[in-house]
Amino acid sequence: MKKELLPSILLTIVSIVLLAWVYPAIVWGIAQFAPNKGEGFVIKGKDNKDYYENIGQNFTEDKYFWSRPSAVSYNAAGSGGSNKGTDNPDYLLQVQARIDTFMAHNPGINKRDIPSDLVTASGSGLDPHISVQGAKIQIKRIAGSRGLTVVQVAAIVKTHIEAPMFGMGPERINVLQLNIDLDKMKY
């Protein structure tokens, strides 16, 4: 072991320089050519303010499309899921409560049409997306609270559906983008 000590220490030092210093520096250099210089993609709001495109936000007002429930209340400095088991009684009560709240804010919808993603918490607690059905079922409420027609809101939802990539993966809608564009609409 003694014989190996010096080369091992030296090898450790040069590996740290290469792998923990040179390598991240190169990636950082490449990131300078990426949108927003590797500080996270942003989208512009109505008043020209920047919002992080990929970080979901909490929406509780009736005039906005709601995001998915979050176990960490959309705390982007402490991500996480609920980690509840599928038959945990407390958890099932919580889901039931979310269904009831949703029904109360969206009168006139059929319970069977609520997709599960609107009443289950995401893995990161920051999911920026909802399913297409999850947006469609909120159209009536949005139209009502903004004084728009259902057709107008349905049209803007339709333009925000992100298709599967090369035919792979699920369809989805970025809630923040949708709400920003909803705010930009004239009415």
Add this chain to the structure above:
Amino acid sequence: MNPQILGVVVMFIATLLLAVPLGKYIAKVYSGQKVWTDFLFGRLERLLFKASRINPTIEMTWKQSLTALLTLNLIWFLWVMFCLLNQSWLPMNPDHNPDMTPDLAWNTAISFLVNCNLQDYSGETGVSYFSQVFALMFLQFVSAATGLAAAAVVFNALKDRTATQLGNFYNYFVKSCTSILLPLCLLIATVHVFQGTPMTFKGKDTVTSLQGDTMHVSRGPVAAFVAIKHVGTNGGGFFGANSAHPFENPTYLSNIVQMIAQILLPFAMIFAFGFYTNKKRLAWVFWGVMTFGFLMLVVPAIIAEVHGNPNIANMGIAQPDGNMEGKEIRFGAVASAFWSIATTVISTGSVNAMHDSFMPVSGMNMLLGMMINSFYGGVGVGFLNFFIYVILAVFIGGLMVGRTPEFGGKKIEAREMKIAMIIALFHPFLILTGTAIASYLAAHDTNMGWWFADAAGKHNASGWLNNPSHHGFTEMLYQYTSSSANNGSGFEGLADNNPFWNISTGIVLLFSRFLPIIGPVAIAGLIAQKKFIPTSSGTLKTDTGTFGLLVFAVKIIIAALAFFPVLALGPIAEMMKMH
């Protein structure tokens, strides 16, 4: 085809198509032939050797190789302990995160050293950028390279010849870093940067949400980290939510890239073995056995997740996308279920959905993947674990047909068998003992004193469970299985950042990493010294489907006998109750 199913099929086939040429490349790297990356990375290697005063042409025995391996690991452990315990005053800490407690630092340093990446802290609040990059990401590189280099020693020992000198360990190690891991990581990090993964050294950003709430958004040098996290099958996330976090894994494309990145090297190492030792048929037999096992685990998991949670169906709402608790919309249930099994059969342990909230049958298959731990397995070590089962199968097969057990023209004798048996049985021993102790404490609601306190400050052992009943038991079983398999994923509901869990899993981690490296290297070293017997009609052929089936049967029997009772108490009971 359903777009979600198509996604995972494409992922799997693309990995295989990339792995075969990569395997050939790796074989060339380890046998010292010229490769096309030499113009840059070859020079880098010579520079590293010169600076560390190592002559890479001096051959070493298997014992010398292991000494070098352990010495390096000891030095890395000390360096990382220093970083984690002093991060508050070290540079690059814009979010002012505090030092780790000694028990958490012990667990974290070991867990990254042994390629497990069990994380009892949360990335946003638990570590500084200095620790992330100079301690944890550094270990993600070198622990993967350690596994690869150990596998390279075994490859060398399994050539058709008699030898005591098995190449230079430092040479294998450095080449694994510079010619294999580094180029792959640069490529993958670049893709991520353009998909929306941050790569910045600035701290948290404060923004006002559209609705007017104040939000703090954690960022960091994520792209560089996420690349080696997968290429090295480490799995430790930059953020708490790991690859479910929309910065760490922003798009469906980045999800595909991360999935390919983590299975690529475990696949490629099998083919590298075939090319290196000129046993290509045998390599395909190995790959076939592993793939068969993988499919048996992944298909039921996908079906269960797509089908959804019957308890939620009973509430009268629709589950068009399956069981969505703990999952992200942009990946969907299929890609999340595929990931959950892939990350557990190989030893990555990164997650893109929360395993605690999967259906019981998926949870059981994740556990089985880690219990068997060699349906592909982690970089380098997956092959070593598989090698142990091959030795066992050769011996059993030899006894069954009445022939001398041989592998690759070398006799397998008592000494090798003893080592193989100890390694094979030590894994269930660690898992079951740990789980037994923890469940005893939880069941008796023991006052744990200094060892444990929950969020409310109570010291009752049952407080570390996030779910009651069978699922709670599975949380504890999962934690020790994940540690012993050097996996690092978790049923994260478990309150694991306390001395009891930090220390006990830390001990399991140490044993379960180094014994399964020392064992196979020792067996290979012993075998290499033996006289080479050319193939004759009396040889038990190993490169056939029949032998593949035998290896598979040995794995299933060992896993079933050791783990069936404990699975019956956890996920199986949970499943029965649900239906």
